């Protein structure tokens with residue numbers, strides 16, 4: 001068994017783990033990233049697409065946004081479609097900021113390349129990761145890689161291993177009275193990536209009587225599209241023709257928006273859930289990103305919330321590692337949960353307003369009333385815009401009115 005040591009052992013090379021590794025390096029703190037899949041797998045996993053303004057600023061400050069600034073698509077707003085018409089919300093006009101569309105896998109590629117170029121370690125294909133001794137100041141992470149067992153001693157373990165990782169389980173065992181907030185939705189998203197040029201340059205979120213649809217994109221040649229489907233739907237039951245036909249039904253074409261179809265490069269069905277686990281820390285183990293919370297993707301918050309968690313965590317670990325102030329870890333959970341719950345509410349609200357909920361005519365009328373409000377009232381549109389583009393990192397969504 002090899003025995004090595006580092007200041008922070010980071011489990012998971014997704015957005016949370018990789019952004020944290022860069023934030024720590026910027027503070028002179030060494031870390032080792034352990035990832036269970038190989039590099040190609042994590043760099044080609046199609047997931048999120050929208051970066052909030054604060055996330056883009058943070059990646060720029062880390063010096064890893066050169067390709068993002070070159071290839072990312074700056075969007076001034078979005079469109080909401082209902083009752084056969086599309087309504088534009090201009091975020092720049094409403095709140096002075098925009099969003100950037102740039103695939104999560106592209107961010108992962110940029111962060112991995114920059115970390116390896118700096119000579120900092122990422123262990124890919126790290127199997128059987130276990131975490132122990134989190135009650136003391138020297139937790140231990142064990143893993144198998146290259147056919148050998150390794151022991152990594154550290155000061156803090158950062159569980160950035162996503163919803164299906166191992167760190168939340170370890171935390172839950174250590175904190176018997178932990179809290180879990182969990183809500184499933186009776187539908188999922190069938191998502192496709194298609195080699196078909198977008199015909200407009202902003203996203204369309206559509207509330208249709210057949211169900212929700214989202215028109216998004218990744219580049220001037222690639223569109224990213226989603227359809228609400230029943231929670232137990234099978235992707236095999238959706239032919240290409242059926243997918244395109246239903247998208248064309250649910251997304252109102254006209255005034256410059258037509259439909260390009262093309263080869264479907266990637267397809268899958270994502271379940272929808274709202275989930276929060278608290279506390280996000282016990283002893284020398286902290287969890288961040290999807291390991292701690294999940295939001296329905298309607299508000300485009302998942303990846304951005306992961307980045308917001310580790311922005312808070314990096315400042316705390318700066319105090320812990322560089323100034324020996326271990327007690328700062330006590331503030332981590334409360335410092336994250338305010339933003340987590342603001343994003344949970346926004347994602348639940350967008351999901352409730354835009355998706356079809358069967359046999360509930362009263363709810364349908366409320367949805368249409370809410371959609372008419374956010375597309376006609378500047379105050380209501382501003383609130384949606386403020387939440388969608390994201391407030392400054394470290395700033396709660398409930399501004400002090402001092």
Ligand code: FAS
Pocket residue numbers: 011012013014015016017034035036037042046047048049050104126129160161162163164165166270288289290291297299300301302303304306
């Ligand atoms: P991640 O899940 O991205 O990363 C965790 C990493 O840890 C993974 O690389 C995993 O391989 C690794 N890992 C897990 N267990 C491990 C172990 N035991 N040892 C070592 N490594 C381990 N969000 C949006 O905003 N918009 C979307 O459209 C959207 N679509 C999504 C589609 C899918 C199918 C999924 C699953 C999520 C989607 N999300 C979307 C949410 C997603 O983007 C997450 O919020 C984001 O990936 C969170 O980043 P991380 O917390 O880093 O977790």
Ligand code: PHB
Pocket residue numbers: 047048049050203216217224297298299300301
């Ligand atoms: C995407 O482009 O993948 C995307 C955009 C906005 C969302 C969810 C997903 O709300």
